[in-house]
Amino acid sequence: MKLQNLHGPVIVRFSSQRGILERMHNAEEVAALTCSAWDPALRGVLIDLALPDGMLNVARFLHHALFDPREILDLTKTAGLPDEQVVRRLSDAFYGALKGWASH
Structure with missing residues (x-):
């Protein structure tokens, strides 16, 4: 959250219009x-x-997708959510999405 608060606006400004998978490919x-x-961290x-x-x-x-700086800033x-709530809610959503994806 500290890095997002500090660098988020710059990251947003220079973000690619293509998805992460395409850019990795x-x-x-x-x-x-x-x-x-x-x-x-993701492997962990x-x-x-x-x-x-x-x-x-x-x-x-x-x-x-979930931790996009634009969305965190939003x-x-x-x-007006406190940083701790943003971290907890997005982390829970991330874990749930991974579990859901794995079940299909």
Whole structure:
């Protein structure tokens, strides 16, 4: 949340119009950097939920969709939610989405 509050507006301004999976497939530098930064944490979530590492791309996709800086800024600035609530609600939604995806 601290990083989103600090860098979120800049990230939003320079965000790609293409999805994370397409950008990873095309080996875009920013997508690769994003993956290298987040993959250890995403793998940790998969381990905690007893989900296979083969779901890493799904975790990347869902994380990218749910934790978009535009949406986080919207929840904190427009909806007025405290950082702790944003973290808890989005994390719960992320875990639930991963479990749901794995069940299909």
